[in-house]
Amino acid sequence: MRPESVAWERAAEVREAAEGWRRAGAIGTPTYDAIRNAYPDPCVTPGAVWRVLTAGMVSAIVVCVAAALGFATRLDVLGSAVLLFVLGGVAIALTELLEASPRSARRGAAGATAFWGCFFIIVGFWGFISGDRHSDLFDRSVNATLLASTLVWAAGCWRWGYPLFAGLSAVSFFVLLSRFSLGRVFWVLAGTALVAVAARRTDAATGAPSHRRAAQVLLVVAIAAVYEAINVYSLDEQIIEGFLKLSPLRVPPPPALFVMAAVATAVLPLGILVWAWTSREMVLLDTGIVLLALSLVTLRHYVQVAPLWVVLTASGVVLVVLAVTVERILRRSPRASAGASRRTRCSRTSGGSRFSRPSRSRPPSRRPRISRRDKKRASRAAGARSASL
């Protein structure tokens, strides 16, 4: 990434944190202004709706231009591949221009041009190598395109820091690995290695903030890949082997391997949850919860412990009770009272609810009435303080 972009991102991280502190009532406006002055951010950063709208409109423009040129030139496969290379190059050059300016870097346009630039180059590469060849080389061209996709998305993420590109690169990489005869083993090995690398980068002070987010995406994709490789249902149904050109005949896995996979299916989500508990990494917690749910579904597939309606209803009841219990425990814990209850509380009055702060920090007469949206934000921030794992 450009050093200027990294500096802008770092300043934006601090300003965003300060915004959260102010919303939660932990700092006042003078302190907030002092922080903003200490960390100036020259970038124009519109809200999510504006960014999505801009990205969507830029995507429409790019796709329409590509289609117009395609209709106008009526090229063959190789010619179209060259055209896509040119369009990809133009889109990437445009991205560089947009990223260089603080007025346009975070508007959503740069992300859209970067995406379409990488996409056009990958599709162009595919057209170039598979153009006039025979079908026996098709398999190799698929592998080469997947490799190109891995590298192009990875380069895009490295250069511009978009976490989505890291995910696309990792997915391309694992699909490529699955096209080899030992694909499942490769998924476990490469996934484990990627987990080890990405986990170290999520908190790295040397990396740009967006690269840290990209590392989180890689972590999730790698864990998902390892889980997919060791999941007993995936092994039984040979899901990964299905990516091979000539899928092997369906043979049931050896009993010992089946048992090992069953144990791993149960253990891995619990391991991820333990890791999340110790590291307090929320991405890991969410991943662990999803994997645990998938493992329970797998268990239900092989062991019919009860009728479906019993399983669904009981799961629903357990989840509701679990959520309510966890919330109550966290709110009642001493650390929660040190965080939320002492600092922020909601009191209901005859005229509706009012968000108030303790009189120690602000006299009652100066308590501000704030909107519901602000109340929600403050409540969320209070949750952030109270929900101490």
Place this chain on the structure above:
Amino acid sequence: MNPDVVAAITRLRADNVLTGPQATLFNRVARRHLVSVRLEIRLLLYVGVGLLTSGVGVLVVEHQQEIGPLAIAGALGLAAAACLVWVAGKAPAFSWRAVESPNVAFDYILLLGLLLFASDLGYVEAQFTVLGPSWTHHLVIVGAVYLLAAYRWDSQIVLGLALTTLAAWRGVSLSLTAGVHGARGAKDLRTNAIVIGALYVALAILSVWLARKAHFEEVFGNTGLLLLLGALVSGVLGDHAWGFWLLALLAVAGVVVWIAFGLGRSLYFAEGVVAAYVGLLRVLFELGSSSVAFFAAAFLGVAALILIFAAHRRMIER
């Protein structure tokens, strides 16, 4: 941990911008010693309610012969009543202003109760055909109950459910007669969507104007605009007299964009711009998919982009 924020806290403390207790608290958050699980708890509740209602649905489908319709209807009614009684017991007094939920589970137990009530009503209708040929009217009853519950217990989730149920009532009713009326069915459906959409938009304006649950304005406004603009776009893309629909669409989208710009509402603005853009594509592609049409669509996109940038800049300046 967030190393940038951790470093900033150290610097801000050294510069006396932050006090000691502030720096200590912020450090705990930045170093992830203190994290939020609010989203996860809400997600668990939402999935839990979904699984519960699915389980009940499967039970009814698989075992209705063994259990018997009366027992099923009674059990569903009891379960719904239990949820709603719990909600009524926990709920704060009614207010026309926003009311904070007493706890995190409140909204979801309310949702569960109302979904069970709707299931019960649907089951009773299917088994005993209480309303006979006009069975679609049970959607009105469900929608009205949802609406009352949304206002009484101040739930935007339930309000969204009420608005979609009421819109679905018109849709289902018209779909049933579409076979009789042929192509006219689609027109009627469109007209109904426009009327309901306009009604919702009017309710959004009224809720703010009269200060009666003013925070419901976003739900009313967005649902109404989606119906209204969606129906007009559907008319442009699917009707022979598309020119009339296009004029109507451009007029409505123009008004929406203008008002959204004045109020500083980005989502309304986006809905208006996207609807107008999609409608104008019909003009460009009327003569077929040619390079000229695609180039024109690209130029139209550039014009929309300029409008977006200019509007955003003006909104920030204001």
